Amino acid sequence: xxxxSQHNHHVILSEAASLELGCNxxxxxxxxxxxxxQYPGQHLQLLLKYFSGDPLVKGIxxxxxxxxxxxxxxxxxxxxxxxxxxxxxxxxxxDTGFQxxxxxxxxxxxVSP
Amino acid sequence: xxxxxxxxxxxxxxxxxxxxxxxxxxxxHENMFWYRQxxxxxxxxxxxxxxxxxxxxxxxxxxxxxxxxxxxRFSLILESASTNQTSMYLCASRQGTNYGYxxxxxxxxxxx
Numbered sequence: 590x591x592x593x594s595q596h597n598h599h600v601i602l603s604e605a606a607s608l609e610l611g612c613n614x615x616x617x618x619x620x621x622x623x624x625x626x627q628y629p630g631q632h633l634q635l636l637l638k639y640f641s642g643d644p645l646v647k648g649i650x651x652x653x654x655x656x657x658x659x660x661x662x663x664x665x666x667x668x669x670x671x672x673x674x675x676x677x678x679x680x681x682x683x684d685t686g687f688q689x690x691x692x693x694x695x696x697x698x699x700v701s702p
Numbered sequence: 703x704x705x706x707x708x709x710x711x712x713x714x715x716x717x718x719x720x721x722x723x724x725x726x727x728x729x730x731h732e733n734m735f736w737y738r739q740x741x742x743x744x745x746x747x748x749x750x751x752x753x754x755x756x757x758x759x760x761x762x763x764x765x766x767x768x769x770x771x772x773x774x775r776f777s778l779i780l781e782s783a784s785t786n787q788t789s790m791y792l793c794a795s796r797q798g799t800n801y802g803y804x805x806x807x808x809x810x811x812x813x814x
Contacts, residue, residue: 598742631807632792633792633794634805689747689758690747692737694742
């Protein structure tokens with residue numbers, strides 16, 4: 590069965606610091622990859638997704654992620670975080686042979702002003 | 703703007719009650735999903751539906767059932783609520799396999 594690992598459960602950063610959140614998945618076949626964000630009290634929103642092509646994917650709000658197939662990784666990055674980036678971030682993977690999306694356990698990011 | 707609407711934001715039910723959680727999408731999406739979200743566990747798939755009257759078990763279907771009689775509506779049913787079903791329940795829909803999911807705001811269910 591597929592699994593998704595997010596290594597950092599809690600991350601605390603100061604504003605303007607750089608962010609990298611790790612995500613690794615277990616499946617060796619063709620996958621679709623996603624990062625979702627959940628701001629306090631709000632519903633999950635799609636940050637970015639990778640299906641094929643350029644492994645460096647740019648999303649909303651200055652976020653990007655890089656798919657490294659050899660490492661089974663899809664890490665999320667942002668060069669300079671803002672207080673408004675405080676949220677929980679979820680990595681998700683879909684095996685293209687199946688309909689369902691498998692989520693990681695999430696990373697809570699707190700950005701202090 | 704696309705919308706997935708969950709009928710209740712907060713629910714409190716008693717152990718043993720039959721509970722219905724409703725989800726409606728206005729995007730004519732074929733695929734719909736029910737997840738539960740628990741701290742430290744992320745989102746876990748309960749059931750999903752490819753199309754009307756079609757359903758598939760997810761990773762944690764025990765104690766739950768679903769109903770999809772119309773394309774826009776996907777109901778999650780807790781046959782006999784238990785305290786370990788206290789959780790945040792999220793509904794999502796998707797246009798097709800090459801698209802991301804659109805999530806509802808969630809229903810926080812407490813079983814006492």
